[in-house]
Amino acid sequence: MVMRQIVEFLMNSDQMDIGLAIVDSEARILWLNTTMNTWYSVTPEEEFPAHSAIQAIVGQVLQDKKNYPGVLVQEKLDGKVRSMIAYVYPQLKGECFVLMADIQDFQQYVQIQCEKERRETIGHMAAGTANIILNPLAVIKGTLQLLEKSSKDHVSVLQFAASPPHQKMTGYFKLLDEQIQTIDKALQRFLLFGKPFEWKFAPVSVLSFMQEWVPDIQVQALEKTVRFALEYPERNGFVFGHPKLLRAALQEIIDNALDASPPGSVLTLRINITDNHIHIIVRDQGAGIPKDLQSRIILPFITSKPDAIGFGLSFSHAMIAKMGGSLNFESSEVGTNVIVQLPTFTGTT
Template identity: 30%
Template sequence: MDKHERSIYFFIVILPAILAIIGCYHFLADRANEQQREKLEWVATIHRNQMDQFINETKVGMDILAVTIEEELQSLDKAAAAQKVQVTLKKMAGKDPRYGGIYILDFEGSLLSGTNDLLKQYNLRNKPYIKDALLTKDTAVSDEVETLSNNQPVIAIAAPVMKDEHVEAILVSHIRLDYMKNIMRMLTPEYSISIENAKQIPIFSVNEKLAADEDEQAAKYPLAQLPWNLVISTNDSEQNSLLPLTAMFGAAIFMLLHILFLLVKYVMLKRQTKFERMQQEAQKLELIGTLAAGTAHEIRNPLTGIKGLVQLLNEKYDHPEDELYFTVIDKEINRINQIVSEFLILGKPTAQTMQTVDIREILFDLNPLIRSEANLYSIQYELTLPEQEIWVHINMDQMKQVLLNLTKNAFEAMRKEGQVNVIILMGEEHCHIAISDNGPGIKKEDLEFIFKPFFTSKEDGTGLGLVVCKRIIESFGGTIEIESEFGFGTVVNITLPLYSHQSAE
């Protein structure tokens, strides 16, 4: 592989493959992240609804309990009321496992009664949630986890007990943190869940070991009932699964690009082969021209002498048997002279006299010769010319030679009672000459060789006639093409530029 091929290989295979693999990886990564976000939103919705419902149920229960306690405090004396309240608190705490303890405090924050004695030696007056409940006269939730003397982590909820629009007492319940965690862990065991307050300080978390530092996918969602944020995270990333998919895609792309590279290389080799073939043909023609230029005159001069002597001998020996020999000799001398003339045309282009003529005039001049040739072969011949003038810039003699050669080929290829048509059409920039016959046609495998030097299907042909015609037409800036189907005739199409367009260029 040379330097040029390596460059093509890099720009067709290596560079596009790298870009495609990178693009595929980013596409799959974005899609995986989007799917992960959707999963996190789904998990967040579950826990947010569950947490909001849990807090709402707890607050409703505390409000109902506060109303009950308020009625008990109004109807009984303090001792009986305290005993009645304690029974009510224990009864409620026993029915719901979420409670770690329920307590009734006085206005100063000291314990009056409760389901246990864990707060007996404590005054909760300065707790933020107690102050919020006294200030707002509404249920307040703690922003941090409290650990009781029995090592039980809880979250406190305070509800004021009102009497005549004044806070008579404070109802405090401890929500067991392990109970809340178990619910969350049961709902989504593969995700890490954290609860943080409005200051983004973590309150508690569940499955925190599942979240890794580097691969953590996290999303934050606010709760409706509390000024808390629900943080959902997981290390169940799909990034690792992208590598096999990307590798498979890269392998497929690499194979396709290799196929494309091979196709491009094939086209380039085909073009190079065609170019080299054209160069070889040009070299052949140049060699023929060089040989013809050096030997044409040396061949023609003795031929002229030989032809003259043969004519003298023909006049001297007029025996019928000798006449046959002289005819053959004269025919072969003419054939040699024709071959030499074709060699000269095939050689290097020489200065030729170009004229601007009406192409119809050439056909008018040649029409008697072509028609007599058609009569000789018993062929029907028809010429169709347009009424308007068609001016082209050509060499008249060479153009006549082309037309005579092509019509003669058609006559020689025809069977008797065949037909040859010559039609001239005028286009916008070119004129078109079509010479068609209904002869046997040309085999498909021979069509690509008909303009090759020395290729002929005739027994006595030189294989230079069509090459000479092509050379002449191309020297006029035109083209010549042959269409044929074996058994259905042949059409020769010649295109010549009109004089006005040629001069403008």
């Protein structure tokens, strides 16, 4: 009785995103609801389109005389490929009851939720790993500093400067210190990504922020023999966020752009400020992001570089999202534009 009431309710409801139909033993449609008619543009006495997945399933059910519940299919409806789920049941007199549901939006929701959980898991793992490594790293750094000091204490300044072995040792200590700083920077980034810090956000002046940051970019570009072009905004604006988060996020984008830039090319940093939004655009003249990676490039551990772990853009995306912004990109074989959009702070939060 309950099942019959459910079927009657479905058959009498045209407000649901569910297609219903009854077909006879010859696969001709006896009845269908408005949704099914809209999807397939068919009427009673006709068959479903020959190329459709549902027509193939109906034919199989009529042949096998058994239920086909929950079959996932791809149907081209209104020029778009949609993910559907089909339930087809044989009935008395050789007829079939057909129920189709559009699960495109549901699949997108599940995908978003799964990606959210994946990011959280990776964040926790990154923060935990960073915490484990940071303490031994601090010990290594301290030990190297003591060794360097000890080697200098045993000879005079003049002897140290004139001695080739001591000069080599100085170079080794410098190299080790640089490598430790690189590791420390990466670990701090992992902590930012995964640890739920309570950041104290405040208005950040875009012009002041750029004046402090740009000289470092100029040095990086010079080392890479890349020309750096800066397009300042016509006015100042404020972002409600944290300068450390903002710089860490933008620096990753700059690093990626410089890595992609061939010698002699131009790296452009442009800032546009309006009453509602602040756009920070980084444009390089590299080979672009491969098309097969473009839809996934902001996911953790997705990269086109064999010597990278693929953490930069996902880190930038997460940090910018914390400040209410978004990260998008346009890429082709002549270069990539990375567009950061942040809300303009107007004095209220």
